[in-house]
Amino acid sequence: MSANYLDGLNERQREAVITLQGPVMIIAGAGSGKTKVLTTRIAHLMRNGVDAFNILSLTFTNKAAKEMKERVEKILGSNEARNLYIGTFHSVFARLLRSDAPKMGYPSDFTIYDADDAKSVVKTIINELNLDDKHYKPNLVYNRISAAKNSLIGPEAYQVDYYLQQEDQRASRPLTGKIYDLYVKRCYKNGAMDFDDLLFKMYQLLKGFPDVLAKYQHKFKYIMIDEYQDTNPAQYEIVKLLGAVHENICVVGDDAQSIYSFRGATIQNILQFEKDYDDVKVVKLEQNYRSTKSILGVANEVIAKNKGQIEKNLWTDNVEGDKIKLVRTNTDNEEGKSVADTIAELKLRNHFANRDFCILYRTNAQSRSFEESLRRQAIPYRIFGGLSFYQRKEIKDFIAYLRIISNSRDEEALKRIINYPVRGIGKTTLEKVAIIANDQNITFWEVLERASEFGFKGGTLEAIANFVIMIQSFRVMLDKHNAYEVAVQVGKSTGIVKELFNDKTTEGLARYENVQELLNSIKEFTETPTEDGELLDDKSLGIYLQQITLLTDADNTNDENSDVVKLMTIHASKGLEFPVVFNVGLEEGLFPSGLSINSREELEEERRLFYVAVTRAKSRLFITYANSRYRFGQLQQNEPSRFLEEIPEKYLDRSYAGGGLRNSGAMGGGASWGNMFDKRKAPGAAAGPSRPAQQEPRPRVISSPTAANHTPSANFTADDPATMEVGMDVEHQKFGFGKIIGLEGAPNNRIATVMFPKAGGEKKIMLNYAKLMIV
Ligand code: ATP
Numbered sequence: 001m002s003a004n005y006l007d008g009l010n011e012r013q014r015e016a017v018i019t020l021q022g023p024v025m026i027i028a029g030a031g032s033g034k035t036k037v038l039t040t041r042i043a044h045l046m047r048n049g050v051d052a053f054n055i056l057s058l059t060f061t062n063k064a065a066k067e068m069k070e071r072v073e074k075i076l077g078s079n080e081a082r083n084l085y086i087g088t089f090h091s092v093f094a095r096l097l098r099s100d101a102p103k104m105g106y107p108s109d110f111t112i113y114d115a116d117d118a119k120s121v122v123k124t125i126i127n128e129l130n131l132d133d134k135h136y137k138p139n140l141v142y143n144r145i146s147a148a149k150n151s152l153i154g155p156e157a158y159q160v161d162y163y164l165q166q167e168d169q170r171a172s173r174p175l176t177g178k179i180y181d182l183y184v185k186r187c188y189k190n191g192a193m194d195f196d197d198l199l200f201k202m203y204q205l206l207k208g209f210p211d212v213l214a215k216y217q218h219k220f221k222y223i224m225i226d227e228y229q230d231t232n233p234a235q236y237e238i239v240k241l242l243g244a245v246h247e248n249i250c251v252v253g254d255d256a257q258s259i260y261s262f263r264g265a266t267i268q269n270i271l272q273f274e275k276d277y278d279d280v281k282v283v284k285l286e287q288n289y290r291s292t293k294s295i296l297g298v299a300n301e302v303i304a305k306n307k308g309q310i311e312k313n314l315w316t317d318n319v320e321g322d323k324i325k326l327v328r329t330n331t332d333n334e335e336g337k338s339v340a341d342t343i344a345e346l347k348l349r350n351h352f353a354n355r356d357f358c359i360l361y362r363t364n365a366q367s368r369s370f371e372e373s374l375r376r377q378a379i380p381y382r383i384f385g386g387l388s389f390y391q392r393k394e395i396k397d398f399i400a401y402l403r404i405i406s407n408s409r410d411e412e413a414l415k416r417i418i419n420y421p422v423r424g425i426g427k428t429t430l431e432k433v434a435i436i437a438n439d440q441n442i443t444f445w446e447v448l449e450r451a452s453e454f455g456f457k458g459g460t461l462e463a464i465a466n467f468v469i470m471i472q473s474f475r476v477m478l479d480k481h482n483a484y485e486v487a488v489q490v491g492k493s494t495g496i497v498k499e500l501f502n503d504k505t506t507e508g509l510a511r512y513e514n515v516q517e518l519l520n521s522i523k524e525f526t527e528t529p530t531e532d533g534e535l536l537d538d539k540s541l542g543i544y545l546q547q548i549t550l551l552t553d554a555d556n557t558n559d560e561n562s563d564v565v566k567l568m569t570i571h572a573s574k575g576l577e578f579p580v581v582f583n584v585g586l587e588e589g590l591f592p593s594g595l596s597i598n599s600r601e602e603l604e605e606e607r608r609l610f611y612v613a614v615t616r617a618k619s620r621l622f623i624t625y626a627n628s629r630y631r632f633g634q635l636q637q638n639e640p641s642r643f644l645e646e647i648p649e650k651y652l653d654r655s656y657a658g659g660g661l662r663n664s665g666a667m668g669g670g671a672s673w674g675n676m677f678d679k680r681k682a683p684g685a686a687a688g689p690s691r692p693a694q695q696e697p698r699p700r701v702i703s704s705p706t707a708a709n710h711t712p713s714a715n716f717t718a719d720d721p722a723t724m725e726v727g728m729d730v731e732h733q734k735f736g737f738g739k740i741i742g743l744e745g746a747p748n749n750r751i752a753t754v755m756f757p758k759a760g761g762e763k764k765i766m767l768n769y770a771k772l773m774i775v
């Protein structure tokens with residue numbers, strides 16, 4: 001038996017890997033090999049005769065889980081790893097709940113509500129209670145419910161909790177607890193769990209059913225958790241229950257990288273670990289293998305400004321490396337341009353590939369200027385997170401069909417598609433269905449099935465009956481057909497595919513392509529093994545739906561190895577590493593976020609986020625900021641981030657990029673406000689989960705768009721007013737570039753309010769007379 005996988009490890013890493021029994025906690029800084037230790041430990045367990053079925057490994061993203069599995073496979077040189085339980089808390093628990101949920105009255109094919117579905121249910125309840133949803137904002141109420149669940153506080157406990165009640169009183173939303181109660185009941189009736197339920201219900205299952213607890217305690221003899229600093233109380237309690245018998249729990253984490261306290265994660269879980277178990281073996285790793293000395297130097301300086309970190313002395317044997325390049329630009333568009341120019345230059349001079357670059361920002365909205373510049377340079381890129389493929393309307397509609405087929409109780413899905421495509425079941429009918437369902441305490445679906453009993457007549461009754469028969473015919477298919485075959489039939493019988501195909505507008509075409517892409521991805525699902533656990537051959541619709549609902553920001557593993565520049569939020573980048581990293585938008589109010597600067601704790605969390613961002617870089621780090629940028633439709637002037645002042649000058653190489661880094665020190669003329677590319681193509685551009693964003697630059701390039709010297713583009717042709725929407729970038733013959741911030745008036749006489757930054761601000765434009773072109 002060869003154990004040469006141990007050879008490359010340093011002493012402490014090896015110690016952590018070979019300590020197989022008892023509780024182990026590894027607390028160490030970024031890039032010190034924590035994840036590597038965890039992976040090697042799994043392989044070591046298996047080499048020592050532990051069955052893959054007995055190992056549970058919880059990670060932060062599905063992507064990390066996949067990588068782990070691959071690394072273990074590589075070490076073992078076999079596919080034994082496929083039976084490991086490796087996944088996110090949510091995906092592993094969803095899998096376990098599928099077999100045990102019926103014990104709690106849920107169907108085993110329960111639906112998983114994403115945040116949109118959940119908020120929609122909350123909104124329905126707020127409306128049913130005749131409360132004003134402008135005051136009881138569904139989003140805020142949902143966040144309260146979510147926080148309560150992650151702290152294992154159910155609706156009963158919530159309603160008698162003095163502090164929670166006080167908080168709701170102060171916010172003038174005293175009925176939040178009641179909404180919570182009704183929300184839970186409604187989800188149950190719908191046979192649905194939201195994301196937080198995957199933890200909360202798992203906890204209740206283990207607490208309420210000792211036999212189930214015993215089963216899993218026996219099964220998971222070895223438990224491992226990566227990124228332990230980001231676990232919340234619910235996750236903590238579940239792990240404690242599962243590991244209580246064998247106590248073979250190994251957690252790894254870094255308190256300096258705790259960035260999810262807004263979701264209820266608590267560093268206390270790290271501090272508590274040593275108290276919860278006797279004889280915890282604590283391992284500290286101090287050698288960083290990831291970054292150059294310069295990058296690590298900056299990281300250490302930054303995090304030292306936070307109080308109360310667990311002391312670590314992170315060092316590296318790696319080369320000194322280049323200084324950190326700090327780039328200031330005038331505008332966010334110039335920032336985008338400077339980054340794209342730098343990427344082009346590094347590819348040319350230093351032979352980096354596209355995949356070596358990652359652009360990290362604080363908020364998803366920042367991606368726009370980078371996308372535009374990358375497209376202009378014809379550099380392929382891919383955005384992780386943001387409005388994902390699965391959040392597009394046409395995709396959600398299609399998936400709603402699959403959901404209602406899989407779980408007839410799913411009211412949210414039913415509401416989405418009962419009259420899509422139009423089939424004569426209008427709003428009034430749906431309201432009637434809702435009232436009957438509430439009165440009789442039955443599901444929407446049951447009302448539809450028994451429509452004639454409830455007084456529906458004539459055309460409406462016929463429409464309902466046809467709908468019911470169609471859905472039932474899909475359901476019959478489930479026994480003998482896989483997810484793809486069912487989905488194809490749905491596309492045909494409902495008429496969705498045909499309807500989209502017949503829509504020849506650009507948007508219609510993009511929607512058609514997206515649905516085709518969805519069908520492709522379902523096909524791919526049926527042809528590749530599933531990720532985690534036993535049900536490897538199960539290609540049913542239920543498993544498919546579960547898998548796509550649990551995709552997280554950093555997932556999208558399909559084209560993992562394709563050669564594209566990656567763009568993502570810092571939150572999504574946790575645990576990852578890239579040769580060249582751009583940390584962008586280092587401005588007060590943006591990073592640190594404007595919401596955080598009044599509280600020391602929140603500011604420290606932002607600083608940890610910056611630490612995470614810096615430590616993703618292996619060999620080169622660029623930090624950029626813009627003097628001004630458009631946010632919320634307004635041009636804002638920004639101060640450089642306070643974090644920049646915390647970096648000693650000796651690490652920095654400052655430059656000013658008026659028109660790209662190549663011209664550093666000089667004002668280049670190429671930068672421009674406005675969107676260089678056709679927004680109308682955008683919906684189709686990032687069409688699929690496995691497709692890099694559209695790359696070809698638009699032939700028309702516009703320069704120097706100041707009002708005074710604005711020369712309209714050649715071929716200036718006005719666009720159809722009917723296609724204009726708020727948020728679009730436009731060009732006006734006289735005023736130059738602007739953004740539509742409001743639209744009013746009848747369809748044949750629309751008036752747009754457009755913000756023209758270089759021509760005196762907001763102007764009202766009558767679209768029938770003025771010539772506006774979408775850019
Ligand atoms: P993070 O805190 O960002 O999650 P981490 O502590 O989990 O980081 P890893 O991702 O496991 O760190 O390792 C960082 C890099 O260092 C990886 O590329 C890994 O392969 C490499 N590495 C770790 N340990 C060693 C070692 N002993 N020898 C060589 N390379 C190593």
Ligand code: MG
Nearest residue numbers: 034035036575
């Ligand atoms: Mg890691």
